Amino acid sequence: MSVKPSARTIKILIFITIFIGLAGYSFNKVSTNAEETHKQGKDREYSNVGVESFVSDGKQERYAVHYPVFHMKEIDEPLKKYVSKELNRFKEENKSARARQINGPFELNIQYKIAYYSKQAAAVVLNEYIEAGGAPGKTVVKTFNADLKHKKLLALDDLFDKNSDFLYKISNLSYEQLKRKNPAADDELLREGTSPLAKNFSRFVLLEDEIQFYFEKEKTGLEQSVNIKKDELKDILKDQYKSMKKSKTQEKPKHKAAVPIPKEKIRVGPDDKVIALTFDDGPNPASTNKILDALKTYDGRGTFFVLGSRAQYYPETIKRMLREGNEVGNHSWDHPLLTRLSKEKAYKEINDTQNIVEKISGHRPTHLRPPYGGINDSIRGLTNLKIALWDVDPEDWKFKNKARIVNHVMSHAGDGKIILMHDIYATSASAAEEIIKRLTKQGYKLVTVTQLEDIQKQRGH
Ligand SMILES: [Zn+2]
Numbered sequence: 001m002s003v004k005p006s007a008r009t010i011k012i013l014i015f016i017t018i019f020i021g022l023a024g025y026s027f028n029k030v031s032t033n034a035e036e037t038h039k040q041g042k043d044r045e046y047s048n049v050g051v052e053s054f055v056s057d058g059k060q061e062r063y064a065v066h067y068p069v070f071h072m073k074e075i076d077e078p079l080k081k082y083v084s085k086e087l088n089r090f091k092e093e094n095k096s097a098r099a100r101q102i103n104g105p106f107e108l109n110i111q112y113k114i115a116y117y118s119k120q121a122a123a124v125v126l127n128e129y130i131e132a133g134g135a136p137g138k139t140v141v142k143t144f145n146a147d148l149k150h151k152k153l154l155a156l157d158d159l160f161d162k163n164s165d166f167l168y169k170i171s172n173l174s175y176e177q178l179k180r181k182n183p184a185a186d187d188e189l190l191r192e193g194t195s196p197l198a199k200n201f202s203r204f205v206l207l208e209d210e211i212q213f214y215f216e217k218e219k220t221g222l223e224q225s226v227n228i229k230k231d232e233l234k235d236i237l238k239d240q241y242k243s244m245k246k247s248k249t250q251e252k253p254k255h256k257a258a259v260p261i262p263k264e265k266i267r268v269g270p271d272d273k274v275i276a277l278t279f280d281d282g283p284n285p286a287s288t289n290k291i292l293d294a295l296k297t298y299d300g301r302g303t304f305f306v307l308g309s310r311a312q313y314y315p316e317t318i319k320r321m322l323r324e325g326n327e328v329g330n331h332s333w334d335h336p337l338l339t340r341l342s343k344e345k346a347y348k349e350i351n352d353t354q355n356i357v358e359k360i361s362g363h364r365p366t367h368l369r370p371p372y373g374g375i376n377d378s379i380r381g382l383t384n385l386k387i388a389l390w391d392v393d394p395e396d397w398k399f400k401n402k403a404r405i406v407n408h409v410m411s412h413a414g415d416g417k418i419i420l421m422h423d424i425y426a427t428s429a430s431a432a433e434e435i436i437k438r439l440t441k442q443g444y445k446l447v448t449v450t451q452l453e454d455i456q457k458q459r460g461h
Pocket of ligand 1: 280281331335371372
């Protein structure tokens with residue numbers, strides 16, 4: 001996704017971008033069967049909160065499901081029940097789809113965000129992306145709120161005084177906010193989707209000084225959330241939910257120095273042509289491993305600009321990249337345009353990815369490829385990573401056509417060039433196999449971005 005993402009990538013991006021706080025990654029393996037791994041770990045931000053994970057990276061179906069555990073059955077049980085139901089339904093749908101000769105992709109991803117957490121209460125948002133049974137992918141948001149002090153799960157009407165007209169009030173405020181933000185929205189749909197019915201406001205999180213409601217595209221025409229200040233509801237909100245403590249926040253991350261990758265370099269003579277193949281947005285084991293196999297076969301190296309949000313699920317692939325002499329670079333946590341984020345958020349995108357790669361492999365990347373190539377001085381000022389852009393872009397995310405990708409790269413290949421591709425697509429992996437073979441035959445040495453820079457320095461560029 002380098003320049004203009006396709007509709008599907010936009011959908012996935014929106015999905016991925018929703019997640020800010022993600023599941024922890026210090027896991028203990030509990031069990032492994034043929035394809036599924038079950039792990040228990042700790043949340044990254046809240047050390048009192050556990051994380052339960054079920055991950056399968058099978059050829060037929062892939063899923064990664066994570067949900068928090070608060071060690072209080074009133075909230076843990078409903079969360080677990082919901083997630084198990086979703087996972088079982090996904091598996092059932094795939095089974096019946098395969099019986100109908102539909103061959104995927106079958107992918108389920110459930111991640112969580114702890115929107116609020118204190119001694120008093122907890123609020124969790126589950127973000128689900130599902131692509132099953134041959135149907136197009138869709139995203140689903142589900143929320144859970146618990147009053148931890150009184151040990152109970154909270155429904156919306158638990159927050160308000162009995163006999164209050166809270167639904168009318170919330171309905172009005174939500175409609176106004178959505179309308180203001182989207183003046184061109186379909187008014188009829190919007191009115192219907194925000195009409196004062198309990199089912200329209202069942203997805204909410206109770207925060208420190210506001211309540212956030214999530215709306216679905218099918219109902220309101222808009223996939224957005226609305227934040228209503230508690231002040232606006234103070235006449236009807238129960239006292240115990242009016243003033244809540246600040247959510248426990250995370251410690252400030254420390255700036256750590258970059259650790260270079262082990263240099264098991266390709267031997268390059270002074271007259272050799274060199275080229276750097278780079279692969280963004282992964283890892284995605286099925287296609288990434290194909291590329292790694294080809295690099296190994298032809299004794300080449302590549303650079304993989306990975307997303308932290310994907311790296312956390314596929315540590316083995318990250319380790320393999322490095323073990324075989326490839327370079328792992330930083331492509332942010334979940335692929336936002338960094339120049340549009342606040343400094344804090346952009347820093348977190350970069351730093352969390354540094355941390356997860358280090359956690360997995362012991363190495364901290366030395367290069368950042370900003371998503372969409374979007375970079376400015378403010379982002380440069382946040383990091384001491386080198387910025388790695390590219391020279392040749394076959395737009396493989398757009399043209400899922402092997403021959404076209406191969407032709408573009410081969411006709412633009414040249415000494416010292418950096419090629420941009422994406423290792424998450426099957427067509428890109430097949431094209432990369434062919435490109436690696438052809439470039440090697442033409443006498444190119446396939447080197448990492450770091451080695452290319454070193455060579456250019458030596459050559460006095
Ligand atoms: Zn990208």
